[in-house]
Amino acid sequence: xxxxxxxxxxxxxxxxxxxxxxxxxxxxxxxxxxxxxxxxxxxxxxxxxxxxxxxxxxxxxxxxxxxxxxxxxxxxxxxxxxxxxxxxxxxxxxxxxxxxxxxxxxxxxxxxxxxxxxxxxxxxxxxxxxxxxxxxxxxxxxxxxxxxxxxxxxxxxxxxxxxxxxxxxxxxxxxxxxxxxxxxxxxxxxxxxxxxxxxxxxxxxxxxxxxxxxxxxxxxxxxxxxxxxxxxxxxxxxxxxxxxxxxxxxxxxxxxxxxxxxxxxxxxxxxxxxxxxxxxxxxxxxxxxxxxxxxxxxxxxxxxxxxxxxxxxxxxxxxxxxxxxxxxxxxxxxxxxxxxxxxxxxxxxxxxxxxxxxxxxxxxxxxxxxxxxxxxxxxxxxxxxxxxxxxxxxxxxxx
Amino acid sequence: xxxxxxxxxxxxxxxxxxxxxxxxxxxxxxxxxxxxxxxxxxxxxxxxxxxxxxxxxxxxxxxxxxxxxxxxxxxxxxxxxxxxxxxxxxxxxxxxxxxxxxxxxxxxxxxxxxxxxxxxxxxxxxxxxxxxxxxxxxxxxxxxxxxxxxxxxxxxxxxxxxxxxxxxxxxxxxxxxxxxxxxxxxxxxxxxxxxxxxxxxxxxxxxxxxxxxxxxxxxxxxxxxxxxxxxxxxxxxxxxxxxxxxxxxxxxxxxxxxxxxxxxxxxxxxxxxxxxxxxxxxxxxxxxxxxxxxxxxxxxxxxxxxxxxxxxxxxxxxxxxxxxx
Numbered sequence: 001x002x003x004x005x006x007x008x009x010x011x012x013x014x015x016x017x018x019x020x021x022x023x024x025x026x027x028x029x030x031x032x033x034x035x036x037x038x039x040x041x042x043x044x045x046x047x048x049x050x051x052x053x054x055x056x057x058x059x060x061x062x063x064x065x066x067x068x069x070x071x072x073x074x075x076x077x078x079x080x081x082x083x084x085x086x087x088x089x090x091x092x093x094x095x096x097x098x099x100x101x102x103x104x105x106x107x108x109x110x111x112x113x114x115x116x117x118x119x120x121x122x123x124x125x126x127x128x129x130x131x132x133x134x135x136x137x138x139x140x141x142x143x144x145x146x147x148x149x150x151x152x153x154x155x156x157x158x159x160x161x162x163x164x165x166x167x168x169x170x171x172x173x174x175x176x177x178x179x180x181x182x183x184x185x186x187x188x189x190x191x192x193x194x195x196x197x198x199x200x201x202x203x204x205x206x207x208x209x210x211x212x213x214x215x216x217x218x219x220x221x222x223x224x225x226x227x228x229x230x231x232x233x234x235x236x237x238x239x240x241x242x243x244x245x246x247x248x249x250x251x252x253x254x255x256x257x258x259x260x261x262x263x264x265x266x267x268x269x270x271x272x273x274x275x276x277x278x279x280x281x282x283x284x285x286x287x288x289x290x291x292x293x294x295x296x297x298x299x300x301x302x303x304x305x306x307x308x309x310x311x312x313x314x315x316x317x318x319x320x321x322x323x324x325x326x327x328x329x330x331x332x333x334x335x336x337x338x339x340x341x342x343x344x345x346x347x348x349x350x351x352x353x354x355x356x357x358x359x360x361x362x363x364x365x366x367x368x369x370x371x372x373x374x375x376x377x378x379x380x381x382x383x384x385x386x387x388x389x390x391x392x393x394x395x396x397x398x399x
Numbered sequence: 400x401x402x403x404x405x406x407x408x409x410x411x412x413x414x415x416x417x418x419x420x421x422x423x424x425x426x427x428x429x430x431x432x433x434x435x436x437x438x439x440x441x442x443x444x445x446x447x448x449x450x451x452x453x454x455x456x457x458x459x460x461x462x463x464x465x466x467x468x469x470x471x472x473x474x475x476x477x478x479x480x481x482x483x484x485x486x487x488x489x490x491x492x493x494x495x496x497x498x499x500x501x502x503x504x505x506x507x508x509x510x511x512x513x514x515x516x517x518x519x520x521x522x523x524x525x526x527x528x529x530x531x532x533x534x535x536x537x538x539x540x541x542x543x544x545x546x547x548x549x550x551x552x553x554x555x556x557x558x559x560x561x562x563x564x565x566x567x568x569x570x571x572x573x574x575x576x577x578x579x580x581x582x583x584x585x586x587x588x589x590x591x592x593x594x595x596x597x598x599x600x601x602x603x604x605x606x607x608x609x610x611x612x613x614x615x616x617x618x619x620x621x622x623x624x625x626x627x628x629x630x631x632x633x634x635x636x637x638x639x640x641x642x643x644x645x646x647x648x649x650x651x652x653x654x655x656x657x658x659x660x661x662x663x664x665x666x667x668x669x670x671x672x673x674x675x676x677x678x679x680x681x682x683x684x685x686x687x688x689x690x691x692x693x694x695x696x697x698x699x700x701x702x703x704x705x706x707x708x709x710x711x712x713x714x715x716x717x718x719x720x721x722x723x724x
Contacts, residue, residue: 078524078701129702137702140526156528157485158457191456193488221433222454229456295433351702361697368666372695376706383712387705 020231023239027247027279030254033307035315037254044258048322054095054115054253055317056331058087058310061111063335064120065284067343068127068141072288076347077127081142083108085251085283088309089214091115092256093182093276097264102168102181104152104161107142108214108282109184116149120338124346131352136360159185159192162211166198166273169207173271180208180267182260187277188219190234199241199275208267210260211238211275214250216282221295238275250278251309253316281307354380354390403584406577408551409439409516412558413477415588417447420475422512423562425452427462427479436481437518437577459485463492463515470510471500475562483519483571484531497567498542511565514558518574519547520612520662522708526701532611532663532694534639537569538672544568544593545639547611551582553637556591564593573612580615596643598650602632605656605721607714608647608673610636613660619711624718631718639669647673648680655686658717662709665693687724692717 002011030041037043065082072080083090086108094103094112103112110123122134126144129137135145135153145153152168155161165183172179189195190213202209213234215224222228238245244266248255256278263274281304285292292301317323323331354377358369365373377394384391403411417423425440431454434441443452455462459480466478480486486493493515501509521530537545544566548554554572561568573580599614600621609617614635621631632650636642651657657677659670670691677689692714700707 133702138527138698138700140524140529140701143526156526157487188457191458191461193458193460219428219457220436221429222431222457227431227454227456289436354703354706357695357700357703357706358697369696372665376695379713379716380706382716386710386712390703390706 020236023236024232025235025239025245025247027249028255028259029249029252030258031252031312031316033312035312035319044254044261046257048320050095051317051320051322054091055313055323055328057091057111057115058313059328059332060114060120060335060339061087061091062310063332063339064110064123067336067339069284069288071343076343077141079141080127080288081107081286082284083110085304085309086214086216086280087111088253088256088313089212089250089278089280090184092253093210093212093260096257096260097182098179100150101179101264102150102152102172104165104168104181104183105154106158106161106185106189107154107156108186110142110144112184113144113146113149113151116146116151118144118146118149118151120342121346122146124342125349128346128349129351130346130349132346132349133352136356137352159189159194161185162189162194162198163201165209165211166202166205166207169202169209169267169273170205173207178268180210180264182210182212184212184214186219187213187215187224187234188222188228190237191228196237199238199243199273202273203242206271207273208271209273210263210267211273212260213275213277214280215277216250216280218282218286218292218296220286220290223296233277235275235277243273243275245275245277247277247279250280251307251312253309253313280309350393351389354394400583401586402581403551403555404578404581405548405551405554405572406437406439408555408584409558409572410441410443411584411586412555412562413440413443414446416475416477416559416562417443417451419588421451422473423451423475423477424469425477425479426455427516428455428457428481430454430479435479437574439516439572440479459487459489460492463489463497466513466515467492467496467500467510470513470567471508473512475512475514477514477516477562480515480517482529483517483533484528486517486533490536493537493543493569494540498540500542500567502542509565510567513567514561515567515569516558517569517571518577519571520573520575521699521704522575522612524701524704527699530699530704532661534571535663535667535669538640538669542567543640545571546593546637547571547573547639548637549573549611549614549635550576550580551584553591553597553635555584556589557593557637559588560590560593568593571611575612576615594638594641594643596646597635597637598632598646599635600631600633602630602654604630604654605658605718606632606634606647606650606654607718608634608636608657608659610639610661613662613709616709616711616714617660620714620718623711623715627719629718629722636673642673644676644680648677651677651681652684655684656721657685657689658692658714658721659689660692660709660714660717661694663694664696665691666696668693687721690717690721
């Protein structure tokens with residue numbers, strides 16, 4: 001075969017189109033749906049302590065999601081996004097990282113944050129936008145962030161964190177920190193221009209970044225296959241950008257854990273960015289503002305319920321005799337009580353003081369913002385009954 | 400006449416436009432069979448098929464680039480951006496392409512058939528990524544038309560004008576009023592002139608100017624002021640670009656006073672543009688400085704939304720301050 005030396009290409013003499021289906025990327029599965037290890041698969045090393053911590057986090061997140069959806073229905077919080085059905089993807093990947101690796105999430109990675117040690121009180125403070133919220137009550141519920149736990153604050157605009165992850169990882173590489181950045185997003189967000197820019201730059205600069213796509217089947221009402229993308233999902237895009245890529249069963253804790261462990265090694269030791277596509281399913285609606293019965297069937301949901309990542313991992317734990325059904329139930333009940341207690345307590349905490357409204361726009365509030373604040377406070381003093389959450393504390397000095 | 404809310408009026412306008420011309424296409428994230436997250440495009444797929452009302456992948460710059468291409472081909476492209484806050488990835492396509500298509504090509508090509516629909520504004524506990532009013536960014540761009548209706552009747556007539564207007568139109572829908580604003584709307588086709596302000600209430604003492612969802616605040620404030628014996632003239636600007644200088648100037652020449660209210664932050668907002676122009680047009684008639692009642696120069700906060708929001712009380716105070724200047 002002849003060679004095109006400049007581009008190092010093999011030359012053919014007959015027209016030959018490569019079909020998109022020529023590259024069909026397989027899916028790694030280690031833990032079968034019945035909680036046993038798949039024949040031929042190797043179970044990743046995992047001690048009892050870590051396995052139970054993962055399961056504990058899974059249970060906590062499931063309760064948090066269920067309770068907060070209910071709290072939204074009761075009008076106690078304005079909005080919620082659940083990660084129901086995707087717990088293995090976020091928790092399994094976070095468990096394979098070092099605590100000082102950076103996490104950049106989209107908005108369904110509460111599991112990763114909980115695994116890092118974000119407390120139930122901290123979750124509640126954000127959800128209720130009270131004065132203890134680390135984000136000072138400025139964003140909608142579920143937009144968590146915590147510098148201490150290396151979890152970048154969530155932004156609502158989709159995919160903006162993906163090129164940021166490339167940049168953050170470049171800094172880590174230049175600092176020789178020995179760390180990487182993991183960036184989560186859905187398959188819908190992978191349509192955004194930001195995704196393409198991010199992967200291209202990460203591959204070109206060889207940064208220690210792990211791009212974790214939770215392919216959960218739907219972007220609000222739009223099904224992935226056929227309406228979000230044609231072809232074989234997100235994984236082939238990683239290959240196209242010149243990046244190491246793997247597709248895993250996103251409901252399989254071990255597949256996610258193992259793939260992320262290897263990805264981290266590639267990222268940190270060889271500065272190879274990696275794309276992981278976790279195939280999963282968004283069991284609940286997109287958010288509490290959404291009703292999935294309008295665009296998908298009960299049968300479809302039920303088929304996925306059988307693949308439940310939490311049940312699957314619990315079965316494996318029971319097979320190891322590391323937990324019994326009773327212990328799991330007891331743990332669940334304790335967690336539920338803790339969530340309810342934290343919820344009750346957080347909703348009585350006041351909103352941030354009105355002075356906070358002009359803080360953090362810049363490092364220090366410029367003159368024009370101070371003037372605007374004074375005018376606002378004068379107005380609130382005049383109509384205290386119209387602004388009940390702030391009026392009573394405006395001159396109280398309890399900031 | 401039928402009772403419709405603002406969403407139904409928009410849906411009805413889209414329905415009429417799509418029936419009128421098979422070159423009208425409606426698309427955006429979730430706008431297909433599901434009918435959009437607010438249901439503005441409900442029923443259109445059933446009626447006109449999934450090739451005329453459809454879901455797009457989640458990529459705003461792609462939606463607007465696609466829409467520019469489709470409109471340049473001679474179709475009527477009605478593209479929805481799910482929230483005004485998320486229009487910025489499409490900024491380049493709108494500002495550098497939609498707005499300048501005709502000018503840069505010497506009218507060899509144009510995207511006159513383009514309409515961009517997007518919900519804007521706060522007061523819905525949406526935090527800063529679901530509450531912004533980005534009209535001023537686009538008002539700085541020659542070549543676009545920008546329209547912001549205040550109620551269902553206006554929304555239907557203006558949207559029908561926008562779709563068949565020979566220029567690209569940014570149609571910003573006040574989402575706080577989507578279901579809250581209900582009114583009588585003719586079922587048949589009608590159009591309202593773009594670029595024409597609407598005098599909502601005549602008065603002689605002071606002019607209060609607003610657009611979109613803020614008109615409600617202006618009207619409420621005017622009612623409060625009436626109890627103090629202040630007779631407000633309330634004007635809905637309707638179109639931000641081009642805007643009706645004549646109607647506003649004529650009113651200010653009569654009243655000698657002007658209060659402008661907008662939801663967006665004050666600095667660089669469209670209220671500033673109006674103030675500068677009216678000062679130029681009406682300098683010798685002014686009895687008090689032109690007042691702007693606007694959002695603070697901060698991002699839109701969630702927990703302090705009530706305090707941040709430009710409500711009727713703030714507009715009322717500005718009216719009184721102008722009167723007693």
